[in-house]
Structure formats: structure tokens, C-alpha cells
Amino acid sequence: MKLNKSVAVVVMTMLAFAISTAGAANAEHYTTLTLRTMNADIRTMSDGNIYLSLFPSSQTFAGVPFSLQVDNAGNDVFAGVGQLVINVGVFGVTDVYTLINTAYGTANANVGSITFNGSAGASYTVQLIEGNNVRDHYFGRYVNSTSASYVTQAVFGTNVAGRAHLDMQHFVLPAAFQSQNLANIVFNSTGGNSGNPFLVAATVKDNAATYFNVTAIPDVNGDGKVDNALLGESHGNVYLLIIDGVKGGVLKQVTLGSTVELTPISLTVVDDANANGFKDIAVLYVKPDGRSALQLRDSLTGALVKTMNIPMIR
Numbered sequence: 001m002k003l004n005k006s007v008a009v010v011v012m013t014m015l016a017f018a019i020s021t022a023g024a025a026n027a028e029h030y031t032t033l034t035l036r037t038m039n040a041d042i043r044t045m046s047d048g049n050i051y052l053s054l055f056p057s058s059q060t061f062a063g064v065p066f067s068l069q070v071d072n073a074g075n076d077v078f079a080g081v082g083q084l085v086i087n088v089g090v091f092g093v094t095d096v097y098t099l100i101n102t103a104y105g106t107a108n109a110n111v112g113s114i115t116f117n118g119s120a121g122a123s124y125t126v127q128l129i130e131g132n133n134v135r136d137h138y139f140g141r142y143v144n145s146t147s148a149s150y151v152t153q154a155v156f157g158t159n160v161a162g163r164a165h166l167d168m169q170h171f172v173l174p175a176a177f178q179s180q181n182l183a184n185i186v187f188n189s190t191g192g193n194s195g196n197p198f199l200v201a202a203t204v205k206d207n208a209a210t211y212f213n214v215t216a217i218p219d220v221n222g223d224g225k226v227d228n229a230l231l232g233e234s235h236g237n238v239y240l241l242i243i244d245g246v247k248g249g250v251l252k253q254v255t256l257g258s259t260v261e262l263t264p265i266s267l268t269v270v271d272d273a274n275a276n277g278f279k280d281i282a283v284l285y286v287k288p289d290g291r292s293a294l295q296l297r298d299s300l301t302g303a304l305v306k307t308m309n310i311p312m313i314r
């Protein structure tokens, strides 16, 4: 609905800080982005009182952390016809979450776009369409519906007539981004009174993994060169990776269990217990009861050969 603060036509290239919120080791890895430049205050919009508690604060909406900011002038979103460039600089981003709604809006109007630019050429643009992936923040006489499955309506606020709300868009980036930095996100607003999109906050999720140990294993891909086995953890699971010792590509990836079930310690090469001609790998880990165990995994297939409890020390 109405933007009480006058928003001039602006084309802006603004910087933003990326604040890492890695959190617990077992948590998914999110980075909340801070908009360094804002030019409107949604607390003054229709039913804007519901936003009073939000700025500034850290919030979790639908399981995704967001950083909500307010500047010295009392602005808390980027709005109006113009462009905001948010520098990111996070490697291997898989998902981007945004809080975007509009003031006003005409059904099916193209009111802008959001573009994700990689550091090595990847680029992905999504148009912002009223009634598809954006809608009025206020449930009233403008556009009150979204059809895109990746929009979660009213992650904050109330989704009924006469009340305001914020919606969350979940963009899944193409695979090319997993081998480069997400350099920046360009929020482009063109809608004017056909729908004036405003960006409240954005957060990115990456595929960061933590590796605990690596060991050389006899050649498993037949190029005559020694390969490597790695023990790692990502997104709440513990993994064994067999990678090409020369080129680094993944030959086999298997999940050993969740980080709730096992805490990875180390791994080593052992003899060929399952007699398939390839040495096996013993992974040492700690169970929830504090006792340690070994998973014996085949170095070619990653298949579980056996699990061995380790005798207590007397």
C-alpha cells in the first residue's frame, strides 16, 4: 500500500556487508546479508505497526535466519524504482532467500528482477511478477496472492484481509554457482505504481563442508595414480569422499550417518576385507553414548563392509 515517504527515481549501486552466521558445527551454513543502503520505512505503511519490533533485529523465518536493519534516517528497506547491488562473496552458494513484497500492484505486472552473479561467469535472473512471486505486503485491494511454489507467504505478519505481512522467496541457484563465489545480488525495481517492490532482507546458504582427515588410497579409478579418501561433514551429515588423487574430482561420495549419530575422528587404509581387490577404509568415530567404533568401507564402492565396536581400555 502507500509509501508515505517520497521515493525519488534513483539508480543506485550500493554495497552491503556479508555477515557470516555459521553457528553450530552441525547447522546448515547461512550468511545473512546486510543492506547498507535503505530508502523507505515500511513501519509507516498500511498496518505497518506490526513491523515495529523487527528493526533492528535478527529473526528466523521458516527456519532461515535474516538480519533486519534500520539506518540513522529510520529507513528499513530498499524500495522505489532503482537498483541495489548487494556484494556477497560467498563460495558455493546453493540457495538464496529474500523477503520481498510490494506496495500497490497490478496482477501479472513485471515489476523488476533479481539477478545472481557469480565470480566466474555464472548468472541467473528471475523476474519479479505480481501474483507470481511477489504481492502486496498489505492484504487489501491490490494483489494478495502468489502462485510460485517457492514463495512462503506471511513468514511474518498475518495473512488476512486488512493486515500486513512479509513473504519469503526461496531461489535455488544453478549448479554452476557451486564452483565459484556468488559475487553479488542485483535487486532491480522497475514497477512503480504497477507494483513497487521492496527488499527487506536477504540470506544465502552455501554447501560449506568441514573436513577432518585425508589419507592416500591405492588407485581406484585405474589411472595408475594413488587416490585420496576424505572424511568430512556438511549440512548435518558425515561423508566419506573418494577423490581422484591427481584431478581432485569426486569418484564416490557416501553418507556415513548424521552428525547426531556419529562424530567423525579420522580414517585410515586397511586390507581388503571384502576381497574385491580394493583396499578398504576404516573410519573412526564416536557414538552418542561416548563409545568409539569403526566403519569399514570399501575404497571402490564406498559400501559398508562391517561396523566394529572398539574394545574398552581396561
Ligand SMILES: [Ca+2]
Residues within 6 Å of the ligand: 219, 220, 221, 222, 223, 224, 225, 226, 227, 244, 245, 246
Ligand atoms: Ca587414481
Ligand SMILES: [Ca+2]
Residues within 6 Å of the ligand: 272, 273, 274, 275, 276, 277, 278, 279, 280, 298, 299, 300
Ligand atoms: Ca575392498
